[in-house]
Amino acid sequence: MYKKLVAINERPSPFSIYTADTLWTDPHIAQQMLKTHLDQSTDRASRRLPFIEASLGWLQRRFNIGPGTRIADFGCGPGLYATRLAQLGAEVTGIDFSANSLRYAKETAVSHNLAIDYIHTNYLSFQSDKRFDLILLIFCDFCALSPTQRQQLLSIFREHLADGGAVVLDVHSLVDFARFEESVSYGRHQFGNFWTDEDYFAFTKQFKYEAEQVTLDKYTIFTPTRTLEIFNWLQYFDQASLAAEFAANGLTITDWHANVAGEPFDPQSHTFAAIAQPT
Numbered sequence: 001m002y003k004k005l006v007a008i009n010e011r012p013s014p015f016s017i018y019t020a021d022t023l024w025t026d027p028h029i030a031q032q033m034l035k036t037h038l039d040q041s042t043d044r045a046s047r048r049l050p051f052i053e054a055s056l057g058w059l060q061r062r063f064n065i066g067p068g069t070r071i072a073d074f075g076c077g078p079g080l081y082a083t084r085l086a087q088l089g090a091e092v093t094g095i096d097f098s099a100n101s102l103r104y105a106k107e108t109a110v111s112h113n114l115a116i117d118y119i120h121t122n123y124l125s126f127q128s129d130k131r132f133d134l135i136l137l138i139f140c141d142f143c144a145l146s147p148t149q150r151q152q153l154l155s156i157f158r159e160h161l162a163d164g165g166a167v168v169l170d171v172h173s174l175v176d177f178a179r180f181e182e183s184v185s186y187g188r189h190q191f192g193n194f195w196t197d198e199d200y201f202a203f204t205k206q207f208k209y210e211a212e213q214v215t216l217d218k219y220t221i222f223t224p225t226r227t228l229e230i231f232n233w234l235q236y237f238d239q240a241s242l243a244a245e246f247a248a249n250g251l252t253i254t255d256w257h258a259n260v261a262g263e264p265f266d267p268q269s270h271t272f273a274a275i276a277q278p279t
C-alpha cells in the first residue's frame with residue numbers, strides 16, 4: 001500500500017509518459033468520451049454547439065470556405081466541425097485515432113449524404129498526397145503534445161499545406177496556467193463509471209511545473225483486476241513561445257484571436273487562437 005501511494009504521488013518529468021492513446025482509444029473510455037463530446041451541458045471534450053456554429057461562421061467568412069475548399073481537421077473527433085464544413089461544400093478530410101468517434105462521424109456523414117474522407121490514424125504519422133487550403137487543430141490539442149510531438153505535427157502541417165493555405169489552432173494561455181493549483185483527490189467510482197464499468201478506486205493528482213509552464217492531471221485507477229494510469233499533460237503558451245515553435249517549422253503566425261470563433265485577441269483570455277501560413 002505504501003509503495004502504491006508513493007507511486008501515485010511521484011512527479012514524473014514533463015511529457016515523459018504518453019497515454020493520450022489510451023484515453024481516446026480504450027473501448028470503455030472512448031465511449032464515455034463520445035458521450036462527453038455530445039453532451040451539451042459541458043465543454044470538456046468538444047465545445048458546445050452554439051460556439052461551434054459561431055466558429056464555423058467565422059471560419060467560413062475568414063477563409064471564404066465553399067465548394068472546393070480543401071480542409072483537413074486534425075483530431076476531428078465525432079466530426080462536429082467536419083460535418084458542418086462539408087455542408088458548406090468543402091472537401092473535408094477528418095483525421096482521428098478514436099475509432100469510436102469516427103464511427104459516429106461516418107454515420108453522421110452518411111445520414112446527411114456528405115462525402116467526408118475520415119482517416120483512422122495517429123495524426124503524428126499522417127502522410128497524404130493531398131494538399132489543404134485550411135488545416136484545423138481545434139480544442140487545444142496542441143497543448144497535450146510533447147515538444148517533440150509538436151514539432152512533428154507542425155512539420156506535417158507545413159508539408160500538407162497548399163499554396164496560400166493556412167493553419168488554425170487554439171492553445172491554453174499563461175493566464176490559464178496562473179490559475180492552476182496543485183491538488184489531490186480520491187474516491188470510489190470517482191467520475192461515476194467514466195474509467196471502467198468495474199468497481200474502482202481512483203486517485204487524481206495534479207502537478208504544476210512552473211519553469212516549463214506545463215501541468216499534469218495524473219489519474220491512477222485501481223480495479224479488482226488491473227491498475228490504469230492516465231497522464232494528461234498540458235503545455236501553456238504566450239504569443240512569443242507559440243510563434244517560436246511555428247517559426248522553427250517554416251510557419252509564421254499572421255493573426256491572433258481570443259478563440260477559434262475569431263473574437264479579438266484578449267490578453268486575459270484563458271485560451272487564444274492563431275492563424276499561420278508558410279513563412
Ligand SMILES: C[S@@+](CC[C@H](N)C(=O)[O-])C[C@H]1O[C@@H](n2cnc3c(N)ncnc32)[C@H](O)[C@@H]1O
Pocket residue numbers: 020024045046047074075076077078080081095096097098101121122123124137138139141
Ligand atoms: C479534445 S478532442 C477535440 C475534438 C474536435 N476537434 C472538437 O473540437 O470537437 C481531441 C480529439 O483529438 C483526437 N486525438 C488526440 N491525439 C490524437 C492523435 N495523436 N492522432 C489522432 N487523433 C488524436 C482524439 O481522439 C479526440 O477525438
